[in-house]
Amino acid sequence: MDAIAHSPCKVEAEALQDELKRTRKENETLKVMLEVMGSKVSALQASVQEIGSNSPLSSSVSYYEVYGSIKKPRIEIPMVKPSQIFVRTDSNDKSLIVKDGYQWRKYGQKVTKDNPSPRAYFRCSMAPGCPVKKKVQRCAEDKSILVATYEGKHNHDPFGSPGHSIYSPDSSSRSSRSSIISFPVNSNPSQPGVALDLALSSPTHDKEKPCQSLMEDHTSNKNCNTKAEEYLASLTKDPSFTVALAAAVARSLSTPRVL
DNA sequence: CGGCTTTGACCGGCGC
């Protein structure tokens, strides 16, 4: 009886072991990919630092765009949709307003466990059916930094006009006291200013103070020119980089430390 | 007066 009962179990066990082997191998491959991506990110950060980053922020890349280029990600990634931007404001300014060119209606505020600063919840009010929401909260590490998390995709243009860049430095909608940290890559009028937080995915950075490192890196410089855009565009066009970046971001979000 | 903010209540998911 036992022998009859065990033999299918044995087969199952072998199948599981086989799968485990395959999973390990895949894990190794992903590790290598992550390392490659890490070096690319480091190069990118160095490049951005070199040429500056604070110029006409016409648009940015978001996790959506990263995933939009992937038909079916091999790895299931929970909760990767929200993308973040970091905004430096006056530390005396207690408002949780991130001026990104869209019109937002606040519908709630909460104090969360992990951060003493209250988190504000906004809905896009520029278009009636716009599903976009954003959460704004001060960085726990540096209260002068606002962290805005965007969810969803706008079904309209900012200001209803494509020519009206939401990140124009001269734009009256921009707060003169704040600077939005984001990487201009390609133009997408339906996206808000969404930053790709490379600090999250870079293996050279620890999880702590992702916003601060970005702040130092990108606000200290004033010029971001087409070279950066070209470099970033070439990176985002690279499918392997995109996949690896997406995976790394997802892993960074789900686990504090990857390697 | 209409639209927005504020804020306490409520709800659902999740971990223990």
Place this chain on the structure above:
DNA sequence: GCGCCGGTCAAAGCCG
């Protein structure tokens, strides 16, 4: 099952 916590609702008040 219960409590905690994040997210949302909705009434009241404020402001242009």
